[in-house]
Amino acid sequence: MPNSTITKISPTHLQSPVIPSPRGETQAYGTLRRHPLALDANAAAASVDNLNQLLADTLTLAALYKKHHWQASGPNFYSIHLLFDKHFEEQSSLSDLLAERVQTLGGVSIAMAHDIAEFTMIPRCPKGREDTENQIKRLLHAHEVILLEARAMANEAAEHGDTGTNDMIVSNLIRLNETQVWFVAEHIQ
């Protein structure tokens, strides 16, 4: 019985690219695609820049929570281990909102680890383990970096008439970060 649809894999086939190379970008980073949002282009561009900064810092904080979830230790190991993962999930969901707001405004969201590392304002942490108190201090500092910039960015969005971005930063980002700070800070007070 002929078997014409199955191609035998040979070393020659493995060396050939199966999927063609990407043909290039359809929108360059830093450019704005105008959507009919009744929003000034300068306002949208400013919000895109600010949201990408918040995105980089949110993704970094999410990774920091995951690191500390994996590397948790001490007498409160189980509750800390679970709490850090809950906060990781919440920060990850927030990052999706931020990235999609960038796209909604016609911008290009950052996404990849090397770009996040280049953008983030959160200090680099060591690869090794730290005790719970130092993990918590590091997390609280990261939250404060985000809250400081977020309040200024929310005010800027409101001044530019971008109430949607203002609402997202206040209702989603600031409130989530403030609540997480409470849950984390109570462990060392």
Ligand SMILES: [Fe+2]
């Ligand atoms: Fe886990």
